[in-house]
Amino acid sequence: MNSQLLEVKECDAFYGESHILHSISMEIEEGSGVALLGRNGAGKSTLFKSILGAGPTVTGDIRLRGRSIMHAAVHERALSGLSLVPEDRRIFPHISVEENLRFAQRATRKGETALDIAEVVERFPMLGGLLDRRGYQLSGGQQQMLAVARGLVPRPLLLLLDEPAEGLAPLVVQELSEQIARIRKREHVGLLLAEQNVGFARQCTEFVYIIDSGRIVFRGDWSSFDADAELVNRYLAV
Numbered sequence: 001m002n003s004q005l006l007e008v009k010e011c012d013a014f015y016g017e018s019h020i021l022h023s024i025s026m027e028i029e030e031g032s033g034v035a036l037l038g039r040n041g042a043g044k045s046t047l048f049k050s051i052l053g054a055g056p057t058v059t060g061d062i063r064l065r066g067r068s069i070m071h072a073a074v075h076e077r078a079l080s081g082l083s084l085v086p087e088d089r090r091i092f093p094h095i096s097v098e099e100n101l102r103f104a105q106r107a108t109r110k111g112e113t114a115l116d117i118a119e120v121v122e123r124f125p126m127l128g129g130l131l132d133r134r135g136y137q138l139s140g141g142q143q144q145m146l147a148v149a150r151g152l153v154p155r156p157l158l159l160l161l162d163e164p165a166e167g168l169a170p171l172v173v174q175e176l177s178e179q180i181a182r183i184r185k186r187e188h189v190g191l192l193l194a195e196q197n198v199g200f201a202r203q204c205t206e207f208v209y210i211i212d213s214g215r216i217v218f219r220g221d222w223s224s225f226d227a228d229a230e231l232v233n234r235y236l237a238v
């Protein structure tokens, strides 16, 4: 059996006439963690939307556990095991934390049982005291924790986190990275993490891809990333 969880093969992506992604290839093994680094506008979210089938027009092939998902609709990809936490988080503001979590149970992967509320609280103890709070009453850090928890409720094979650390205070970022690392150990879920915060990304993943102007310009583990001192200056510094 193929040990690749996700394979992106020579994908191009377009918004109308705009050609955004150019021949992107990426592999994520079962249960492994991959960081996707790149500046604002590099194409990180477009790649996530391409993997989910939500937005851009995509050519090439995308395979989940060896099966092409190119022609599957967004909700079918979710039911097959992809779970996206988008950059704007999309917490429902006027319903409670608990209701936000229950909502995500609808997208549960075929043949699996969603995490129930007790299982979520066991994994994210800080949500335990917030279950009755409305979405709009949460701090940025609490919202992000809820968004990550909600992403895990459907028991995905691959969790896609789009810049979760953005806008959070350093202490909250630290807490979030510890939380993600703990969850990864426990759940054996694959992780694709778009980030500009290199330190945070390093805490959460084993492998790195850098995207620049819609092209992958580096792939490797963190030690090969560190061995090339120019990468940060060339592709990540603002």
Ligand SMILES: Nc1ncnc2c1ncn2[C@@H]1O[C@H](COP(=O)(O)OP(=O)(O)OP(=O)(O)O)[C@@H](O)[C@H]1O
Residues within 6 Å of the ligand: 015, 018, 020, 038, 039, 040, 041, 042, 043, 044, 045, 046, 047, 087
């Ligand atoms: N709906 C859209 N229609 C047309 N162009 C778009 C659309 N969404 C994004 N783009 C363009 O695609 C390119 C990549 O944007 P994308 O949002 O993927 O970047 P990003 O790496 O996620 O950036 P950020 O770090 O700011 O979130 C940018 O040039 C952007 O202007």
Ligand SMILES: [Mg+2]
Residues within 6 Å of the ligand: 044, 045, 046, 087, 162, 163
């Ligand atoms: Mg983005």
